Every structure is written in C-alpha cells, then in structure tokens.
Amino acid sequence: MEKSSASPNDSFTSAMTLTEDGLTKVPKRYILPPSLRPDGTRSNTCLPIVDLSFLRHPLHRPRIIEEVHLACKELGFFQVVNHGIPLSVMKDALEAATEFFDLPNEKKMHLLSSNVHDPVRYNTSLNDVKDKVSFWRDFLKHYANPLSNWIDLWPSNPTCYKEKMGNYTIAAQKLQEELMGVIFESLGLNPSYLHEDIAEGSQVMAINCYPACPEPDLTLGLPPHTDYALLTIILQNHQGLQIMDHDGKWHSVPVIEGALIVQLGDHMEVLSNGRYKGVLHRATVNSEKKRLSIASLLSLALGKKVRPAPALVDEQHILSYKEGGFSDFLDFISGEDIVEAKYIDKLKINP
Numbered sequence: 099m100e101k102s103s104a105s106p107n108d109s110f111t112s113a114m115t116l117t118e119d120g121l122t123k124v125p126k127r128y129i130l131p132p133s134l135r136p137d138g139t140r141s142n143t144c145l146p147i148v149d150l151s152f153l154r155h156p157l158h159r160p161r162i163i164e165e166v167h168l169a170c171k172e173l174g175f176f177q178v179v180n181h182g183i184p185l186s187v188m189k190d191a192l193e194a195a196t197e198f199f200d201l202p203n204e205k206k207m208h209l210l211s212s213n214v215h216d217p218v219r220y221n222t223s224l225n226d227v228k229d230k231v232s233f234w235r236d237f238l239k240h241y242a243n244p245l246s247n248w249i250d251l252w253p254s255n256p257t258c259y260k261e262k263m264g265n266y267t268i269a270a271q272k273l274q275e276e277l278m279g280v281i282f283e284s285l286g287l288n289p290s291y292l293h294e295d296i297a298e299g300s301q302v303m304a305i306n307c308y309p310a311c312p313e314p315d316l317t318l319g320l321p322p323h324t325d326y327a328l329l330t331i332i333l334q335n336h337q338g339l340q341i342m343d344h345d346g347k348w349h350s351v352p353v354i355e356g357a358l359i360v361q362l363g364d365h366m367e368v369l370s371n372g373r374y375k376g377v378l379h380r381a382t383v384n385s386e387k388k389r390l391s392i393a394s395l396l397s398l399a400l401g402k403k404v405r406p407a408p409a410l411v412d413e414q415h416i417l418s419y420k421e422g423g424f425s426d427f428l429d430f431i432s433g434e435d436i437v438e439a440k441y442i443d444k445l446k447i448n449p
Contacts, residue, residue, distance in 0.1 A: 110210060112203055112236045113222055113234050113235055113308070114307065116309070117388075124313040124316050128231065129316045130316065131231075136348075145351060146175070147176070148166060148169065148176050148179070149162070150178050150179070150180050150182070151180035153280065162280070163280065164284075166284045171373070174361065174374060174376060174377030178273075178277075178357065178358050178360055179354070179357050181273055182273060183270070185356050187265050190265065191263050191333065192333065192335050193262065194258050194259045194263045195305045195307070197258065197259070198238060198256060199236060199238075199307040206238075207220075214428050214432045215428055215432070217240060217248060217251055218239070218241070220237070221237060222237070233317065234309065234319050234383045236306075236307045237306050238253070238305045239302060240252055240302070241301070241302060241303075242267045242271070242302065243299065244298075263392075267394065274296075274331060278292075278396070281366070285370055285410065286410075287407055287409060292398075295398050298399055300399055300424050301395070301396055302327075303392065303394055303395075304395060306320075306381070306391045308338060308381060308389040308390075308391075310383075310388055314382065314384050319338065320381035322380045324363060325395055326363055326364050326365060327366075327395035327396055328366045328396050328397050328398075329362065329363065330362075330393050330394065331393070331394045332361065332391055334353060334389065334391040334392075337350055337352060338350075339379060339380075339381060339391065340382060341379045342379065342380075361376075361377050362374050363376045363377075363395070364376045364422075368406060368422060369406060370406070371407065371417065371418055371419060372418045372419065398423060398424065400425050403423045406419055417447060418446065419447060420447060
C-alpha cells in the first residue's frame with residue numbers, strides 16, 4: 099500500500115504515549131478554547147432504546163417503525179437491543195482493539211498515515227496537518243466491505259485482530275443493511291430502496307482509543323461533529339459519547355450491555371431531503387480509565403453519490419441538498435479543519 103504525506107517519524111506522538119509517560123498536565127496543544135470544553139452540565143434524559151426482536155412480529159412491527167421514526171426525527175440517534183450480534187462477538191472485537199492499542203508504538207508505526215484516502219491508517223487526533231488543536235485520541239481506520247477485498251491490509255499484530263474484528267465487521271454490515279430498511283420504511287419508502295447499493299456500499303471501521311487524561315475538563319477525545327455516513331453503528335466499552343439535542347443540550351449515552359448505538363449521518367440527511375438530520379456528537383475523556391469505541395460507518399460505494407430520494411421531494415419539501423459521496427467527503431476533510439467547517443453545509447442548496 100502506497101503511503102503519502104506521512105511516514106513514521108519522530109514528530110509523531112500518540113495519546114497513549116502521553117498517558118504512559120505519566121503526565122499530570124495536558125500539553126498546551128490539547129487545551130481547547132473555553133467555548134469548546136466540556137462544562138460538565140448534561141441532561142440525564144432517557145434515550146430511545148429499540149428492541150429489534152419485535153420487527154419479526156407483524157402486530158408489533160408498526161410500533162417499532164414509529165419508534166425509529168420518532169428517534170430519527172427528534173435526535174438522529176437510538177440504541178438497539180436484540181439486534182442479532184452475539185455479545186461474545188462484540189467483546190472479542192473490543193479485545194482485539196485493546197490488544198492493538200496496547201502494542202508498543204513501534205509495532206504500529208508502519209500503519210501511520212495522514213492521507214485520508216489510505217484504506218488502512220493509524221494516527222491520532224483528527225487531521226494532524228490542518229488541526230489548530232489536538233484531541234485526546236488514537237485511532238485505526240480501515241475499509242471493510244467486502245471484507246475479502248481489504249482484510250489482508252488490516253493489522254497482523256495482534257494475531258487475533260483479523261479474525262475477531264472481521265467477525266464483528268461482517269455482523270455490523272448485516273445489521274446496518276437491516277436497519278437501513280427499517281429507516282427507509284419509517285420515511286415512507288420501500289424497505290428495499292437502494293438495497294443493492296447499500297449491500298455493495300462502503301463500510302469504514304473506525305476503532306478509537308481514548309486514554310485516561312490528567313485534565314479531562316480541558317480537552318475532548320473528539321470535538322462536536324456529524325458523521326458523513328448514512329448510518330453509523332457504535333460499540334463502546336465505557337461512557338464517553340455525548341449527543342446534542344435540538345435545544346443544544348448534551349446527553350451522555352449510557353453503556354448498556356449488549357446494546358449498540360445507531361447514529362444518522364450527513365448522507366442520511368441528504369437522502370431524506372432534510373426530514374432526518376445527522377446527529378451532532380462528541381467524545382469526552384476521563385482521568386480514570388481508557389475508553390474504546392468501534393464505529394462502523396456505512397454509505398454508498400466510494401464513487402457513488404447519495405442524493406435525495408425522489409419520493410421525498412415535493413411542493414412542501416423542495417429539493418434542499420446536492421448529491422455527495424464518500425470520495426467527496428474524503429476530499430473535503432483532507433483540506434479542512436472540521437472543527438471550523440461542516441461537510442453538510444457544502445451539500446445544502448441555499449433557498
């Protein structure tokens with residue numbers, strides 16, 4: 099795999115390394131402006147939990163579709179239980195991620211890259227070339243669908259990584275295809291709308307590590323942002339993900355054993371012609387423990403464009419978005435600081 103713009107070098111410092119060095123203060127480059135810092139005030143409002151087992155019961159299915167519709171409309175977010183992915187598969191994926199990030203840094207440096215187009219890359223923060231501030235995160239991102247096209251590029255160390263993360267990746271892709279049908283039905287579309295494009299679409303696995311931080315009130319693991327994807331499924335081992343509601347209040351997403359988090363992204367906002375919005379979210383850090391999250395981001399294939407569904411464009415809902423794709427998003431983030439620029443704004447059609 100050809101690398102560009104970044105190669106292993108002495109200037110790279112991972113968040114894990116900072117924690118392991120025993121720092122008692124956050125380095126200056128990680129300190130956020132006061133307006134971006136987590137202020138500790140957040141709502142404890144109950145967040146929607148959808149039991150997918152009821153989808154198989156004709157009498158209960160309409161209620162579940164309505165629950166999904168309300169969750170997507172109000173928050174752009176819900177959690178799912180009884181989703182069909184065994185707890186053991188989820189735990190194995192988190193174990194593989196833990197073992198990867200616990201490796202000595204020199205064992206990971208061959209994957210280091212700042213090129214957002216690389217199908218496998220290890221790095222820290224967000225866009226380390228453009229960012230004005232850094233974020234308390236290390237990550238590994240890799241393409242995943244179809245798995246046979248990409249798995250040989252995944253890390254071979256730890257030895258369990260390909261098998262354990264691969265099993266979870268396949269299960270997450272299958273679940274995302276099912277959820278897309280449910281969300282389309284909640285929009286009044288045929289559940290099989292774009293089914294083939296989605297089955298053959300892009301799946302990016304973003305494995306995130308947020309080490310313990312000595313001053314968690316001064317920084318974030320990730321700043322407020324929306325995902326580019328149609329749909330993101332998140333598996334987390336500790337609380338730290340927060341979502342913002344329409345009133346600007348932050349809600350901490352609880353960790354429920356066996357549950358998975360479902361978030362709508364910018365491409366779903368485009369496809370729904372604005373009926374559903376991408377959810378604004380951020381990752382906080384803590385001083386006590388390392389947090390891991392595994393995000394599976396689903397969209398159409400690299401060269402395909404997402405556009406508003408024709409059935410969702412009418413006199414009451416005029417065409418409000420331009421088409422956009424995964425490759426467009428990669429081009430966007432390679433040249434922008436996402437703290438200051440929002441991808442979805444590039445896709446909106448001004449009245």
